[in-house]
Amino acid sequence: AEDIGRLIARLIDDGSTIQFSPGTTPQATLLALADKNDLGVHSNYLTDEIMHLVSRGVVTNRKKGFNEGKLVASTAVGTENLFEFIDNNPSIEFHPSDYVNDPSIISRHNKMVSISVGMAMDLTGQVAADALELNHFSGVTGMLDFVRGAFQSNGGRSIIMLPATAGGGRKSRIVPVLGD
Numbered sequence: 234a235e236d237i238g239r240l241i242a243r244l245i246d247d248g249s250t251i252q253f254s255p256g257t258t259p260q261a262t263l264l265a266l267a268d269k270n271d272l273g274v275h276s277n278y279l280t281d282e283i284m285h286l287v288s289r290g291v292v293t294n295r296k297k298g299f300n301e302g303k304l305v306a307s308t309a310v311g312t313e314n315l316f317e318f319i320d321n322n323p324s325i326e327f328h329p330s331d332y333v334n335d336p337s338i339i340s341r342h343n344k345m346v347s348i349s350v351g352m353a354m355d356l357t358g359q360v361a362a363d364a365l366e367l368n369h370f371s372g373v374t375g376m377l378d379f380v381r382g383a384f385q386s387n388g389g390r391s392i393i394m395l396p397a398t399a400g401g402g403r404k405s406r407i408v409p410v411l412g413d
Contacts, residue, residue, distance in 0.1 A: 238262035241348065241392060245269060248296040250342035250386075252276040252379050253283075254349045255310060258394050262348060266291060273297035275342055277333060277375050279306040279325070284318045294324065298343035298387075307333040334375035339382020345389035347379035354395055355411045362393075 238261030245251065245266060250273035253259040263282035266272065273294040274283055286292040287304065294302050307330045309319055319325055332338060339345055351360040362376050383389040399406055 234258040234261040235265070237394060237396075238265040241394065242266050242269070244390070244392060245272075245346050246344055246388075247271055249273070249344035249346045249388075250275050250297045252339075252345070252347045252383070253278065253280070254376065255280070256350045258350060258396075259348055262394075271296045273300075273342065274304045274306070275300065275333065275339065275345070276305075277307050277330065279304065279309040279311070279315070279319065281311040281315050284311070284315050287318075287324075296343055299338070299341035300326070305333060330375060334378040336378050336382035336385065339379055340385035340389070342382075342386055343388060345383040345386035347376075347383035347389075347391040349376045349379065349391070349393050351393045351395040351406075353406045353408055353411060354393075355408050359411055360393055360395070361411050 234257045237258050241262045242265035247270040253263060253276055255278055260280065260282045263286060266286060267289060269291050272292045273296060274292055283292065294304055302324065304325045306327055309315060351362050353361040380391040383391040395406055397406060398404060
């Protein structure tokens with residue numbers, strides 16, 4: 234996760250607005266952003282790792298282009314320290330998911346970078362993110378909303394992280410057809 238995080242961090246420019254899904258690799262990527270400047274956050278989740286980037290001055294939300302100066306999220310997942318950081322913090326705004334995940338809102342941010350995790354990908358580029366055959370992984374997410382919004386953002390991009398193998402390296406996550 235740390236190696237992937239360092240590689241992904243190289244794709245994120247100073248002044249970008251970022252969105253991260255939960256998980257080990259996205260959180261490792263957040264840790265690898267420690268040398269970046271003036272990042273903004275517009276994301277489903279606010280985490281301890283994002284809080285640490287704010288405290289280090291990496292996340293300033295000054296160059297977002299929309300909701301400037303505000304860290305915007307729809308939920309928080311983390312430690313008691315995170316919730317103390319959030320409490321009465323005027324630089325943080327929570328909005329319902331129909332706002333945070335709206336591609337027209339997402340696209341207003343400068344250099345919007347959506348970073349999500351896939352479980353498998355087929356040779357046509359389709360990504361399984363929420364379930365594999367007979368295996369439910371998560372509920373419906375805002376992944377596609379952020380992919381679309383980032384694509385429409387000025388200088389934006391969408392990154393889908395996918396470990397190449399599963400099962401201790403015995404099974405490829407890149408398959409001819411999803412569901413196989």
